[in-house]
Amino acid sequence: MKRALLASCLSLLFGAAHADVDYQLRIANAAQHLAEVRASFPAATSSTLDVHMPNWRTGRYQILNLANGVRQFKAVNDKGEELPVAKTDKGTWRVQTRPGDKVTVVYELYANVLGERTRHIDDTHAYLDASGVFVYADAYRQQPVAVKLDVPAGWQSRSGMDNGACGAHCFVAPNYDVLIDSPIETGIHEFYTSHVDGKQIDVAIWGRGNYDSKQMVADLNKIVHQTGQLYGGKYPFQQRYLFIVHATDGVGGATEHINSTVIQRPRWMFHKRKDYLGFLNTAAHEFFHTWNVKAYRPKEMVPYDYQRENYNPLLWVAEGNTSYFEELITLRAGLQKRDEFMESFAKEIDDYLHQPGRFQQSASEASFDEWIAQGGERARNAQVNIYNKGQLLGLAMDLELRRQTKGAKGLEDVHRILFEQHSVAQGGYDAAHIKAALRQVSGQDWSGWWSQYVDGKAEIPFETLLQTVGERYLVDVPKDAEDKQEWWAGWRVKDGSDPALVTEVERDSPAWKAGVVAGDTLVAVNGLRVSAKDLGDKLSLAKAGPFKVHLFRRDELRELDLNPVLQPKGKARIKAFDKPTTDQKALNAAWLGVAWPKDEKK
Structure with a gap:
């Protein structure tokens, strides 16, 4: 876009939206995850302006130090004069200015933390959560904001926010709190729109995977309706809600927002029944968070x-x-x-x-x-x-x-x-x-x-x-199980490790009492070599304790006496009574919202 046209568009956008804080993000080098961000604030009322990058994002109760992606931070006034800037803490920059001067800050942003669901840019998309992208100033936190994106040709931009006056890559919000709770997905993705209970439900899917898009949209709509029923049909958002789905190379997780959610799943974990049900439960979780x-x-x-x-x-x-x-x-x-x-x-x-x-x-x-x-x-x-x-x-x-x-x-x-x-x-x-x-x-x-x-x-x-x-x-033991009981030690070992690497030891368990600790490498039980795969089988060979356990700790071989306990060998289950009372069946139906099954397997 030519400079004059961009300036005209921004002027139209900001004038129409009456925005007091204007953000621009230009993807400078998508392959290297880089963007340039500009944030323009209204006329200063004092000689300094403190500008912050949040230290955490909503939905994740952990300090994330989000300012670590910012470099080349500078500030200018509306005359283009550079202003002195000093960092006062890890996420705050203090700009020296004059009362009446507008302040624009500019910085390079590195965005390659997809799994944190804060910021990620590559050659196919950008996921932008304002908490890790756009700085703010306390004095203007409640002022209207506008965002303009400069993205590669062919990209589409989606958000729970409304579009601004200058097109599909512009968004407006009444304040920073709405901006920070309205992530933007821009790039190459599938997009679907439908309506549930008079609300527009949008779905944007980034990344190839073994999902069925149409089935996903239909099932998400069922989740929307059923959740709305829990609240008597009263929805907290006005007209539109956006599901952002990422099919990834391995990262997973999800985060709720006021008008949208982002759900990440490894790209090949949508097809199997268990995997897809996990996706649907996650979607229900995040939508209930609305x-x-x-x-x-x-x-x-x-x-x-x-x-x-x-x-x-x-x-x-x-x-x-x-x-x-x-x-x-x-x-x-x-x-x-x-x-x-x-x-x-x-x-x-x-x-x-x-x-x-x-x-x-x-x-x-x-x-x-x-x-x-x-x-x-x-x-x-x-x-x-x-x-x-x-x-x-x-x-x-x-x-x-x-x-x-x-x-x-x-x-x-x-x-x-x-x-x-x-x-x-x-x-x-x-x-x-x-x-x-x-x-x-x-x-x-x-x-x-x-x-x-x-x-x-x-x-x-x-x-x-x-x-x-x-x-x-x-604990339900299968009727055809050859062994009805198994030895329980109370340790957990790393899947596939050979020899078996202990990752956890349950407090007061037999392994805890024997002196086994996380980080130990189990090499033998009763003189037999063990791996994570066959540890249970080797324990089953002994009919009574104590067991002799050999392990390495700090590369030193140790021998410990272990006294595991026998417990039922089976899977934990919740099973229906064979002969429930009328009251029990009625309470069960009221609880689950589905009728007691007539042919329940006992």
Whole structure:
């Protein structure tokens, strides 16, 4: 585009939108992941202007140091005179200016972090989340913004934001908070538009893969409708929502936004039933977030503070309850089968029961500490996961509410109250608001329950809860299994490692008591060489303990005595009662939103 035409277009765009903060991004070298960014701010009211790049992005509760992609940062006034700039912290630049001068900052941006879902540019597309792309100034955070992209010929640009006056590569937003929550996908992609409940639902798919585009769009529409039903048909966005799907070389994940979501899956993980169901559950999770987190969220995150941690004790509600509803949404939408739903929850319960950290950290503590949460062995032994714990607390809350109201009400009614009475515009919610909503729905006081299971570390009574809906949790041993039991040591080893590399040791397990630690390399059990593949088989050769374990630690050979325990050899399952009562079947149907199956396999 010629300079005069570009200037005319920008003038038209900014004048029509009455934008006070103007952004331009030019892809300078797509293959090398480089762009030039310009941000123009209104006339300064003081002698300095602090300009920030966020230190984290919404939906990821971790400091990401997003300013690390910025180089060659400079500032000029509206006369083109260069202004002095000094960095005051890792994500802040202080510009020296004069009152009345407009300020434009220019910098080179390196964008090659696709898996973080912040910024990625290559020769086929650019994914731009403002948190890692566009700087802001506190004084103008609530001012209208406009974005103009200069991209290669043939590219198309999509966003949950509205287009600006100068065409398909322009977007406008009422403020920076909307911009930062409205990522842009520009490049070569498939694009589909449909309508659900009077809303326009757009789908942009980047990357080749083994997906069925038409089936994907149809199933996403079912998710949209079913989620809307949970909230009585009330949607938090106005007219349009965008699903951005990335079929990648290996990275995966997803992030919610106020008018869109981005979902990343390895390109060959769409076809198999299990893989595709994982994609649909992820889509349901992110779309539910359009209400839970984007429309209403813990008050400590209203408004977001982009420069530091937003501590709060309720991320288990924001994230974990969302994980709970993702399964219900796909089940009620007819995308997931009843036995698949039960299998998924059995796996969640089994995983949770093998987390000694559940006795070390409460749900509220885990939420507050999510910003410093660790992975690996320490995660399992000393903490709980806000997604897993919050999902299972969601199950517990829902089933208890169903019992208390004889099936008339459930956890979705609590979330409707939060949506209607404690939105972001109303200041968000706190623990007292949730307990009040629970009381409003059930007529019961939930303070004691909250003290035990949210602020405390009491064991969730899965057996009692599931019994109310005619189900039971058990380890199901196949009838034709040659061996009904197996030795359990409590270690986890790296898949495919030979010899077997220990990655985790469960607290107070036989391996823990024997002195095995993460990082040990197991070479033999009872004199027999072992690998990750045959470790279980070698253990099964011994009929009684103790076992002699040989391992390397710091390249030194050690011998330890291990006393594993026998446990049922099978898969955790949730199974229906053979003869459920009428009340149990009714509560089950109210909970799942599907009728009790007449030919349920026992």
